Amino acid sequence: MLHPGATYQELARLPDAPGKWLAARRPFLFAFILACTVSFAASGRLTLRLVIPATIYAGIEVLIEVVALAAVRSKTAPSFSHSLDLFFAGFGPWLLWLLAIAAVWTFASPVSAFRWTGPRWDLYIIGVFALWSGYIDFCFFRHVFHATPRRAVRNLFVQRAISWTLALIIFGAGPLWPEIVRILGI
Amino acid sequence: MNSTRWLAAVLIAVSLLAGTVSDTVRKNPPLMLGSYHVLAADFHVHPFPLSWSTLAPWDLVLEAQRQHLDAIAITGHNHVWVGKVGSWFSRQIGGPTILVGEEIVAPTYHLLAIGIDHTIDWQQPAAAAIDEVHRQGGVAIAAHPLFKYWAAFDSNAMSKLDGSEVLHPLAYVRPPAYLQFQQFYARKRLTAIGDSDFHGLGPVGMCRTFVFARDNSPSAIVDALRAGHTVVYDHDGHSYGDPDLIGLASQDSRFAELISPDPPPSFLVILSRFSGLAGLFILILFA
Numbered sequence A: 001m002l003h004p005g006a007t008y009q010e011l012a013r014l015p016d017a018p019g020k021w022l023a024a025r026r027p028f029l030f031a032f033i034l035a036c037t038v039s040f041a042a043s044g045r046l047t048l049r050l051v052i053p054a055t056i057y058a059g060i061e062v063l064i065e066v067v068a069l070a071a072v073r074s075k076t077a078p079s080f081s082h083s084l085d086l087f088f089a090g091f092g093p094w095l096l097w098l099l100a101i102a103a104v105w106t107f108a109s110p111v112s113a114f115r116w117t118g119p120r121w122d123l124y125i126i127g128v129f130a131l132w133s134g135y136i137d138f139c140f141f142r143h144v145f146h147a148t149p150r151r152a153v154r155n156l157f158v159q160r161a162i163s164w165t166l167a168l169i170i171f172g173a174g175p176l177w178p179e180i181v182r183i184l185g186i
Numbered sequence B: 001m002n003s004t005r006w007l008a009a010v011l012i013a014v015s016l017l018a019g020t021v022s023d024t025v026r027k028n029p030p031l032m033l034g035s036y037h038v039l040a041a042d043f044h045v046h047p048f049p050l051s052w053s054t055l056a057p058w059d060l061v062l063e064a065q066r067q068h069l070d071a072i073a074i075t076g077h078n079h080v081w082v083g084k085v086g087s088w089f090s091r092q093i094g095g096p097t098i099l100v101g102e103e104i105v106a107p108t109y110h111l112l113a114i115g116i117d118h119t120i121d122w123q124q125p126a127a128a129a130i131d132e133v134h135r136q137g138g139v140a141i142a143a144h145p146l147f148k149y150w151a152a153f154d155s156n157a158m159s160k161l162d163g164s165e166v167l168h169p170l171a172y173v174r175p176p177a178y179l180q181f182q183q184f185y186a187r188k189r190l191t192a193i194g195d196s197d198f199h200g201l202g203p204v205g206m207c208r209t210f211v212f213a214r215d216n217s218p219s220a221i222v223d224a225l226r227a228g229h230t231v232v233y234d235h236d237g238h239s240y241g242d243p244d245l246i247g248l249a250s251q252d253s254r255f256a257e258l259i260s261p262d263p264p265p266s267f268l269v270i271l272s273r274f275s276g277l278a279g280l281f282i283l284i285l286f287a
Helices: A004-013 A020-043 A048-072 A080-089 A092-107 A110-116 A119-143 A149-172 A176-184 B003-021 B057-066 B081-093 B126-135 B155-160 B169-173 B175-185 B218-227 B243-250 B253-259 B267-285
Strands: B036-045 B071-077 B097-105 B110-114 B139-142 B163-167 B191-194 B209-213 B230-233 B239-241
Touching: A004 A080, A004 A119, A020 A048, A020 A080, A020 A092, A020 B003, A020 B057, A020 B267, A048 A080, A048 A149, A048 B003, A048 B057, A080 A119, A092 A110, A092 A119, A092 B267, A110 B169, A119 A149, A149 A176, B003 B267, B036 B057, B036 B097, B036 B110, B036 B218, B036 B253, B057 B071, B057 B081, B071 B081, B071 B110, B081 B097, B097 B218, B110 B126, B126 B139, B126 B155, B139 B191, B139 B218, B163 B175, B163 B230, B169 B175, B191 B209, B191 B218, B191 B230, B191 B239, B209 B218, B209 B253, B230 B243, B239 B243
Parallel strands: B036 B071, B071 B097, B139 B163, B163 B191
Antiparallel strands: B036 B209, B097 B110, B110 B139, B209 B230, B230 B239
16 A cells, blocks of 8 residues: 555566456455445444445445446456456555544544544545545556556546546436536536 | 454454344334324435435335434435335335435525425425425425525525424534524524434434324324424434423423433444454455
């Protein structure tokens, strides 16, 4: 997480070993941890009642990421399953953020948790994690997809544009258009 | 699998086991005050998908049961179909009363439409949206009426509005926001509403409304809201709503139990918390 450039250079040298388990293990881990956060945040504990369905819903987010990665995959990239494994290995900042959210909502009172994760803090903190995650993915495109710096930046923006747009639609399409109208004043 | 991963897996498994075993439903004993059924309700609960929430309608129904709520309104952002799914599911399992609703999110106002049947166009003034809510037999409640939304509620809209959220989680986080909710509520005689505006974070029903209804059917609850038969309490004990009902409630010790804070978490819940977070921490950082 702290030295993504060196780490991805090293990982890219590992032999390419395509396989379904390799393709699924880190995406599943991400979906599972996202689901655990949902369970902790809503009920203050890990319960199968919430973890199982939330893992399925989180699978939608995983699929979105997979589609967005497929859209920018280059000919010089390793097998798709290996690419997926290495791409999701870069999700560390988001996993840490989820863990922090889970911890706050589990141990703090709801009022304190709202105070600490309120609208403004949310935006600042997500901004920091988005930048950190963006840098990691830039290193992924540079060293795993063997892209030039310019190409890596382009991949990053296209991947983000696809994944964030789809996520916005699926998770929050309801108020999207009125919010755009409000922000643009049209 | 290396030993660190095993440790993480065992801790998470223990957490899941303890959390699932302790995950029981707490139902309020039926409470009658005068000729009214007293119901604990939350009329602002967002579902997944499309409304920035993490729980699907069936999860919301189960979570509302666990939070000993008698009724919730599932309010999608600018749509009602998810609320209908939740209502159907709750009927199948004998769950809490689910009111179909939506939060009409317009550029200049947010309005809860409770007890409606189909989606209401957000591209109209608040007064026209309220008319449409009433045409469908529902009630219109101003959602978190911060100062920035006040202009949309002109005298025409205010004359038609049924209620307003005088208590909302923002009230505890931003004192100026609470003041604005109180000032809006004082603009005319409005039904007092306390809602959690649930998006997946924190408990459903963190802020709740006590409805005094003739029974627990959706139509009886909507009638009670229309008649202003509600009581809301904040954490400091301030009350809002019908003064007669506040008086009636204050004389009954069973009502005091209904609004008393939850008991401290059990050993199993604490075990689930520590074990689960430790397992995830190890999994993310070391495994």
